[in-house]
Amino acid sequence: MKLWSPFSGGQTRIGRLAPRKSSLAGLTIGVLDNSKPNAGVLLHRVAELLAARTGAAGVRGFSKPSAARPAEILDDIAQSAHVVLTGSAD
């Protein structure tokens, strides 16, 4: 039998990622903690190890107050860091 599919056209737009950097030397690594338990611990540890390995200028931390809400400080982060690490979910 012929049936209507229950799915509906969703998001199919493909955006462009910011161009990757050739090296992190001298750059600021941003960390956006999504406020899930230990997310900040892992993100900051990765950023510190990366900075030590690549000669990045430093690490700058940001956090959003709740994992259940979108971050409202993205523009601020974009102004303050060259690359950003963040976490998804738990």
Added chain:
Amino acid sequence: MLGTDAFLSLAKATSAKHGLPHMPVALVPHPLGGIPAERARAKADAILDEVLRGLTTDPAPPVAGTSAGPMLVEAPDDLDAFQVWAMEHEWSDGLPVLPPTEARVARLVGRGSADELIATLMPLDGRATLHAIAVNAALAGAAPEHLPVIVAAVRAVATPELNLNAIQCTTHPCTPLVIVNGPIAARLGIAGGPNALGNGHRANAVIGRALRLTLQNVGGARPGREDRATLGHPGKFTYCLAENEAQSPWEPLHVERGFGREESTVTVCGSEPPHNVNDHGSTTAETLMAAVAGTAATTGSNNIYLGGDPLVILGPEHAQTVASSGWSKAEFKRRFWDAARVPLRKFSGDNIARFKLTKPERFEDAGADTLLPFASTPEDVMVIVAGGPGKHSAIVPTFGATHSVTERID
């Protein structure tokens, strides 16, 4: 982006929803939460190369997908074979579904405009057109007269206050509860009396189920993938009741929220299952409150630390007991808010440390004897009257980072 391997599907869905399915994701073994910080920190070494690659190498852009839109597909004629097919194609919630044939969907849409966009549903920004909602209503077994309630509920869940993306994707066991007020409840047979949240009522069953299937199929919250519920709850099959306005001593919910008594509305909230309040002994509002508040004030509740607007469903006999003590609904809310509190010392030290970190404005100065209320303000406590004869009520906690939304049914 960093995540744990157990949650990769959600990370991918989130980046794809933003048009960036090629966003590099580095994974550590789950879990990350609930382990000592040292162990979390130790997971960094293994992903360092991958993270560096993600920051310094442009990934290949993906091929753009095509928008599905309304699509007719071929499915087995045999109804039992169709159930197997529907599960394989992820159309179903697990219970038998009815085939959304062209004729059945056309009957549901009726004279409505099939292309009308009712809402965009998270997490995938799915387009909930009248047609798409009708297809899911057809799967759920709904009849044309149920559709206006389902459409109003879809519109309500997409309102930003509900925070649908979080409700759909959280590990917490929540799903939109649909509360129907006004004359449409009696007209459609939406139960608010005996066993209102249980089985035996077609309208309750198909309205709640149609909403849930729409959230799964159009919103894209597929169980175990984007829908990350640790356990979920049975209300994720269907979760709908009417307020028992006839037996309420107070104004009904929709009147409280500014609608006319003769208007019909749906109210949706991101709700846990009902937690029962058994009290066969109390004869006054004051004494009954011990059981009602005691059921609410528990350490495992999201509302205790996130706020939100949890629901108290008073059975008609309990509501009568409260009213006969001279309490208005507002007075009940105030007394409940005063009584339903958990002292901070009942939480583990690990949790208190986390509360102070994530909600410093609420917990920084809190001591062991600080009493945490079940809702941020008395007005945030929702109260309806529902159910049949008997001495039971229910507490329905919510996800917390969510607020209920009331919409008129057109």
